[in-house]
Amino acid sequence: MAYLVLGNGRIFEGLRIGAPCDRLGELVFTTGMTGYLETLTDPSFYGQIVTHSFPMIGNAGLIPEDFEGEGSLFGYVVRELCPHPSNFRSHGLLNVWLKARGIPGLCGVDTREIVRITREEGVMNALICDAVPEDLGPIRAFRAEKAVESVSRREKTVLPAEKKEKWRVALMDYGVKRNIVRSLQMRGCAVTAWPSAATAEQVLRDDPDGIVLSNGPGDPKDNPGCIEEIRAMLGKKPILGICLGHQLTALALGGDTVRLKYGHRGGNQPVRDLKNGRMRITSQNHGYAVVSESLAGIGRETFVNANDLSCEGMEYPDLGCITVQFHPEACPGPQDTAFIFDRFIAMMEEKKHA
16 A cells, blocks of 8 residues: 655555655646556656546556657556556556656546645645655655756757658757657658757757747746747747747746646647637646736737636747647647647748748
């Protein structure tokens, strides 16, 4: 037996899965009905204990081809872990992978109740442990440090385009999901992925056709160095910002970000396109949002969340920059917003022939 101890004092008893160690983290939940492998390996979950609202996890086993990263989350909580997965692509058991990655978890707990608590009281910290501590102070005080630095690549990497190369794109890796790279490659982009610590001078010296600012974990305000370098790149090349890249761009332009009560995580997040009123279903994973009003006179809000009206996209026409909070590369889906990459391609085309 083991326990999930919440920062508010609630305790859930369950069965251990994964690594046999205690671990602190920010407790969050995801509402996706599919894509548990992408969730497990999304670098944006660094520092977090992830709870699935879907009741059974692991049905398809372990499929490395579907991984979005190496696996950076701090803990994993599910209602039921499938003991006998069935999929012709499976290479093993999820529990074995969790142990190998040093990720502790729990199963056999009431995940519906955990989600209710988080929705009503907001995101809080939690501890996966073998013995319930008397002092909850360390749980409440936890904060993930150096999140972006911990998940970003360490050196410049060149990734070729699929088939014919049409564009050269610089990608700032703040914890990028692999399908962002694939989505660019299949559109004829050769991608040069840079570490988060790379400077604007280094990137611009390569003379790319465009720049992509990737997703990533943590509070965007914890990255003053990245914000400063983005400020130096704005207006120099067409830029697409995704998730954390969206937030960092807003901060680079003097805007503000706020922490959401419990964030948006899952593949069923409704977003309204303010240009035509259409509703799009999106995949998201973030706990912070851009305050669009703080960018009045600087940029235009392009998308808004249909549930809480938070900002889901901005455009800065004078700077040749568009940013979105959701994931247009969503894998396994939905694919409603993949056109965002095509808009970015069109921006590079326009800049080339200007």
